[in-house]
Amino acid sequence: MSTISQSWQSIWQSAINCSSLKHRMDRISEKERLNLTEETWYKKMGYKINLDDQQKTPAFEEQFSRFKRFVTKDSTVLDIGAGFGRLAIPLAKEVHTLTAIEPVRVYMNVMKDRAARDGVSNMQFSEDLWSDFPLHEKYDLVYSTWSTAVKDPATLMKMHEASRGYCVLETRATPLQKLEFFGQIYPMIVGEEFRPPGNYLNFITTLYDHGIYANVKTWRFDREERVQTMDDAVDFWKINLGKYTEINGEADEKLKHYYRTNMNQDGSHTFNYKEVYCMVWWKV
Ligand SMILES: C[S@@+](CC[C@H](N)C(=O)[O-])C[C@H]1O[C@@H](n2cnc3c(N)ncnc32)[C@H](O)[C@@H]1O
Numbered sequence: 001m002s003t004i005s006q007s008w009q010s011i012w013q014s015a016i017n018c019s020s021l022k023h024r025m026d027r028i029s030e031k032e033r034l035n036l037t038e039e040t041w042y043k044k045m046g047y048k049i050n051l052d053d054q055q056k057t058p059a060f061e062e063q064f065s066r067f068k069r070f071v072t073k074d075s076t077v078l079d080i081g082a083g084f085g086r087l088a089i090p091l092a093k094e095v096h097t098l099t100a101i102e103p104v105r106v107y108m109n110v111m112k113d114r115a116a117r118d119g120v121s122n123m124q125f126s127e128d129l130w131s132d133f134p135l136h137e138k139y140d141l142v143y144s145t146w147s148t149a150v151k152d153p154a155t156l157m158k159m160h161e162a163s164r165g166y167c168v169l170e171t172r173a174t175p176l177q178k179l180e181f182f183g184q185i186y187p188m189i190v191g192e193e194f195r196p197p198g199n200y201l202n203f204i205t206t207l208y209d210h211g212i213y214a215n216v217k218t219w220r221f222d223r224e225e226r227v228q229t230m231d232d233a234v235d236f237w238k239i240n241l242g243k244y245t246e247i248n249g250e251a252d253e254k255l256k257h258y259y260r261t262n263m264n265q266d267g268s269h270t271f272n273y274k275e276v277y278c279m280v281w282w283k284v
Helices: 008-017 030-044 058-068 088-092 104-116 153-162 180-192 198-209 230-241 249-263
Strands: 078-082 097-101 124-125 137-147 165-171 215-227 269-283
Touching: 008 180, 008 198, 030 104, 030 230, 058 088, 058 137, 078 088, 078 249, 088 097, 088 104, 088 124, 088 137, 104 124, 153 165, 153 198, 165 198, 180 230, 180 249, 198 269, 230 249
Parallel strands: 078 097, 078 137, 097 124, 137 165
Antiparallel strands: 165 269, 215 269
């Protein structure tokens, strides 16, 4: 009798290879593509986000206290895909040094300005993609929140290699297909189901392959975002579609039609996120 032996890691790799990511344009590098989509998003809507208000919400306070459990005043910390420094800047105030990796220039500039405004001088910055970041030292805490930087077995195991204390990943646990964008918009425009390149369970099972038994905690994370105009919603969908595929002129009409049939009475549209998020963490 033959036994089938396939590692969890190779199952994840197969899911990536067959995923919707395979439609992505490859004439530009991953870093250029990231800068292109994120800069477009920032210029159209991201600049409106009030980070000071965001950092006062109960959801932020809960998240911040989850992370504070992993550090002391002497800790060295690495934040992978730090964005505007939403978590990195306040956490830097609690630790010895914090290195923030963020390959998108507009976000890096916002993060540096905010760190300077808050008088935070113990941060170091890198504009590398996580896969390119040179590891010269180990950190007490290595973490990544709400980012696609840890996207395959190699980038996951690199986190482990970078740490001498804890690794923490926070991401959504809800299957992507349950969200409006992946469940309805993507299939309508691309003409096929969205195939995700894995999920948080791939983190846990791949770590298991390496003899690492990760912990997991999940919680509800419900929120609503409202856009006032059709153009705002269509722009938002087009920016997200651009991460996976090239979009043609026909897409515009389909998106507008979708908007009109799903808008509120006052002409606005509500993005309803009823989700479960999770934290996966392990001791190195
Ligand atoms: C949704 S934002 C989250 C930012 C921040 N971690 C937070 O929780 O507020 C995701 C960030 O991950 C970054 N990112 C995506 N892919 C990356 C990669 N391969 N290496 C490093 N950062 C990446 C993006 O540029 C973006 O700033």
